[in-house]
Structure formats: structure tokens, C-alpha cells
Amino acid sequence: MERSVTLIALFTALIAALGLIPQLTLAYGVPITAQSLGIMLCGTVLGSKRGGLAALLFVGLVAMGLPLLAGGRGGLGIFATGSAGYLVGYVLGAFVTGLVMERMQGLSIGLTAGVAATLGGIVVVHLCGIVGLMVVLNLGLIEAIVVDSVFVPGDFIKMVFAAFVTAGIARARPASLLSRA
Amino acid sequence: MISLTSPVETRAHGWPAGAKLAVLCAATIVLFAVDGLIWHMGFCAGMLALYAAPGRQFLRTGLRRLSMLWPFVVLVVAWHVLTGAAVEGVQIALRMITAVGLANLVTMTTRLSDMVDVMRWLLTPLTVFGLQTKGVELAVALVIRFTPVLADKGRLLRQSWRARATQRVGWRIILPFAVLAIDDAEHVAEALRARGGL
Numbered sequence: 001m002e003r004s005v006t007l008i009a010l011f012t013a014l015i016a017a018l019g020l021i022p023q024l025t026l027a028y029g030v031p032i033t034a035q036s037l038g039i040m041l042c043g044t045v046l047g048s049k050r051g052g053l054a055a056l057l058f059v060g061l062v063a064m065g066l067p068l069l070a071g072g073r074g075g076l077g078i079f080a081t082g083s084a085g086y087l088v089g090y091v092l093g094a095f096v097t098g099l100v101m102e103r104m105q106g107l108s109i110g111l112t113a114g115v116a117a118t119l120g121g122i123v124v125v126h127l128c129g130i131v132g133l134m135v136v137l138n139l140g141l142i143e144a145i146v147v148d149s150v151f152v153p154g155d156f157i158k159m160v161f162a163a164f165v166t167a168g169i170a171r172a173r174p175a176s177l178l179s180r181a
Numbered sequence: 182m183i184s185l186t187s188p189v190e191t192r193a194h195g196w197p198a199g200a201k202l203a204v205l206c207a208a209t210i211v212l213f214a215v216d217g218l219i220w221h222m223g224f225c226a227g228m229l230a231l232y233a234a235p236g237r238q239f240l241r242t243g244l245r246r247l248s249m250l251w252p253f254v255v256l257v258v259a260w261h262v263l264t265g266a267a268v269e270g271v272q273i274a275l276r277m278i279t280a281v282g283l284a285n286l287v288t289m290t291t292r293l294s295d296m297v298d299v300m301r302w303l304l305t306p307l308t309v310f311g312l313q314t315k316g317v318e319l320a321v322a323l324v325i326r327f328t329p330v331l332a333d334k335g336r337l338l339r340q341s342w343r344a345r346a347t348q349r350v351g352w353r354i355i356l357p358f359a360v361l362a363i364d365d366a367e368h369v370a371e372a373l374r375a376r377g378g379l
Contacts, residue, residue: 001379003370005316009323010331010366014359016324017331034355041359057320064296065185065288068328073249075185075288076205080280082253137257138273147256161352168356169363176363 004050007178011042011054012061019070033070036155039090040121040162043097044113045169047179052095059087082147085132089125096120101179109180110167117162122155187242187289191235198295199302201287212280218268221275228282239289246285250278297321316379327365334361 015038042051058068067074069083078087097120104112126148133144170177193201212224232243254274261270297318304314338354338361373379 001316002373003367005320005379006323006366006370006373007363009320010327010362010369012320012324013327013331014362016328017335017358018355020332020335037355045359045363057317057324060300061321061324064300065291065293066325067185071249075246076284077246077281077288078284080209080277080284081250082256136277137253137260138269139257139260143260161355164352165356165359169359172356172360173363176367 007046007176008050008054008057011038011046011051012057014038015042015054015058016068019068034158035070036090036121036125037158037161039094039125040097040117040158041165042094043099043120044101044116044162044166044179045177046098047102047181048095048098050178051098052091055091055094059091062087080136082133082137084136086125086129088132089128092128093120093125096124098179108167109170109177110163113166114159114163117159118156121162122152122159126152126155184293185246185285185288186292187239189235189239189242191239191290193286193290194292196290198291198299201291202299205283205287208283209280212276216272218272218275221272221279224279225275225282228279228286231286232282243282243285243289246289247278247282250281253277293325313379319379323369330365331358331362334358 015035018034018038039055042054045051046054062068062074062078063076065075069078078084097116100116100119101112104115107115129151130141130144130148133139133147134141137144139147166177170180175181212221215221215224232240254277257274257277258267258270261267261273300321301314301318304312304317308314335354335358338358339350342350342354
């Protein structure tokens with residue numbers, strides 16, 4: 001119990017700290033950060049339940065007014081912007097990443113983490129993000145996909161990092177890889 | 182860690198957080214139910230008046246936080262102008278600005294401790310399913326304490342990389358960074374257990 005709580009809390013802090021790593025800003029002011037890498041790692045390292053809870057804690061703290069999102073953003077207002085779908089996607093995405101990580105057998109840890117991060121951290125997060133853009137900004141499906149697609153290449157790079165880092169953690173701290181415990 | 186609560190003390194700081202959140206919910210529902218450009222211009226003006234009420238400094242901080250919306254506003258208006266529905270686009274943009282503005286207003290006038298109280302109240306029904314609100318509160322405190330600690334460790338890792346390598350600091354520091362976080366978590370868990378646990 002203590003271990004679950006501290007690992008969840010520390011991974012939430014890790015997501016926040018990754019947001020502080022210098023970021024690129026896209027043409028229309030949307031930052032690309034390492035934060036979604038943190039979401040992927042929550043799933044691949046902590047597994048479905050704890051990973052999902054870590055992401056939920058992160059989103060909850062953002063809602064409660066902590067400036068944890070990249071660029072020091074936060075507060076309830078974020079949930080009325082085009083970012084809302086992505087925040088919901090973070091929670092579902094971390095959960096799905098963990099689920100794939102737990103259920104998929106036969107591949108090496110790094111490869112499994114890559115597949116899990118692609119399905120959870122990219123597919124689920126972007127699906128939620130696209131729905132969010134359509135609902136909040138009233139865009140059409142195609143337009144939302146176009147806007148969203150700007151983030152996809154960056155996320156594939158992060159997926160590769162997530163796979164490497166997960167494989168590294170499996171070697172360095174095998175007992176802490178709760179998704180495979 | 183600094184939260185987004187405004188240091189300018191307003192009357193709303195003393196109001197119960199639960200009530201403010203309930204009013205915010207109701208206001209957002211109204212915003213999304215009402216149709217008509219005139220209405221939304223009125224709502225937006227009302228929202229701005231609320232920001233202006235506590236004084237110039239509060240208004241300036243509030244407007245700065247709202248200014249991060251400009252990419253979305255440009256996107257929505259441009260897309261609706263292109264599809265020949267400019268009025269609708271302006272209305273959607275105004276609605277978004279008002280909704281975000283009101284939500285930020287609650288964030289700016291509510292202390293984190295009050296928000297945690299509301300969270301505890303909201304989570305109480307879940308104790309039926311075995312959730313321990315104490316664990317959640319501890320997790321919140323740990324995140325607030327450890328985000329700056331981890332950020333600092335990340336900075337130290339970057340410095341040690343720079344001291345030893347000619348290449349730019351790359352993604353390679355992410356693995357030691359994650360391992361440091363895991364080690365911290367294990368140590369804190371051990372310390373908690375040693376002190377009686379949860």
C-alpha cells in the first residue's frame with residue numbers, strides 16, 4: 001500500500017518534472033513537451049491500475065489549480081479549452097498502456113513497451129484529443145485530425161524513448177517494474 | 182510550490198470552495214445551453230467585469246492567463262470563416278473565453294487546501310469500494326513536495342552531462358531520471374512503513 005502510493009505520487013511528480021524540460025513551441029503556440037512521455041512511462045512501468053491512477057492524480061492536481069502542465073499552465077480553465085480531450089486521454093492512455101504491458105507476452109520488455117506506448121500513449125490519447133477538439137472547438141472530424149496530426153511525429157519519438165527507458169528500468173530496477181511484477 | 186491562487190485577497194477567497202465549484206458548473210451549463218451572439222457578448226463582458234472588480238493587478242493577472250487561449254481562438258474563428266459560418270465561430274470563441282475565464286476565476290480565488298477539502302468530500306462515497314482518502318491526500322502532498330525535488334535532480338543530471346560530454350544533453354538522461362524517481366519512491370515507502378504505515 002505505502003509502496004503503491006509513493007510510486008504513484010512520484011510518477012505523477014515525474015510527469016510534472018518532465019514538463020519542465022525545455023520545450024519546442026509549434027507555430028500556433030501549442031507546446032510539444034516530454035510530458036506525454038511521462039504518461040507512457042506510467043503505464044509501462046506501473047501497469048494499468050497504478051499507471052492510470054498516477055495520470056488521474058496529475059490531471060486532478062491540474063484541475064485543483066497547480067501549474068503542472070508544461071509552460072506552467074493549470075487550473076480549471078484548461079478543461080474548457082481544446083486541451084481537455086488530451087487530459088482525459090492521458091488517464092485512459094496510461095491505463096491502456098499498462099493493460100497492454102501486463103497482458104502481452106512473448107516479446108522482449110522493450111518491444112512490448114513500444115507496442116503498449118503506441119496503443120495507449122498515442123492511439124488512445126490522440127483519439128480522445130480529436131474528440132475533445134471536435135466537441136470544444138466545434139471542428140469537423142477531418143479538421144480535428146489535421147490539427148492533431150502535428151503532435152503525432154513527436155509522440156512516435158517519445159514512444160521509442162519510452163521503450164528504451166522501460167527496458168533500462170527492467171535491467172536497473174527489475175523489482176520496481178510493477179507492470180511485470 | 183506556487184499554485185495558481187491569486188495573492189490579491191478578494192472577497193471570493195472566503196467563500197466556500199464547494200459552492201464556487203457548483204456555481205461554476207451551473208454557469209458552464211448555461212453557457213453551453215444558450216444560443217445567440219448578443220448573449221455571449223454579454224456573458225463575456227460580465228466575466229471581464231468580475232475580473233475588474235478586485236482591482237487592476239487581479240485583472241492584469243487574469244487577462245494574462247486568458248491570453249494563452251489565442252491559438253484556439255484563431256483556429257476556431259479561421260475554420261468557421263472558411264466554412265462560411267463566421268458568426269457561429271465568434272460565438273464559440275466567446276463561449277470558450279467566458280468558460281475558461283470563469284473557471285480560472287474559481288482557481289484564482291480558491292486556496293489549494295480548500296480544493297483538497299472538496300476533493301476529500303467528493304471521494305468519500307468511494308470509500309465504500311475500499312478507497313482510502315488518507316492515501317489520496319498523502320499522494321497529493323507527495324506530488325507537491327517531490328515535483329520541485331525531481332526538477333532539481335533533472336537539472337543536476339543535465340549539469341553532470343554537460344560537464345562530461347561535448348554533445349547536447351539528450352534523451353539519455355531520462356533513464357537515470359526515472360530510476361532516481363523510483364529510488365525516491367521506494368525510500369519514502371520504506372520510511373512510511375517504518376513510521377507505522379498508512
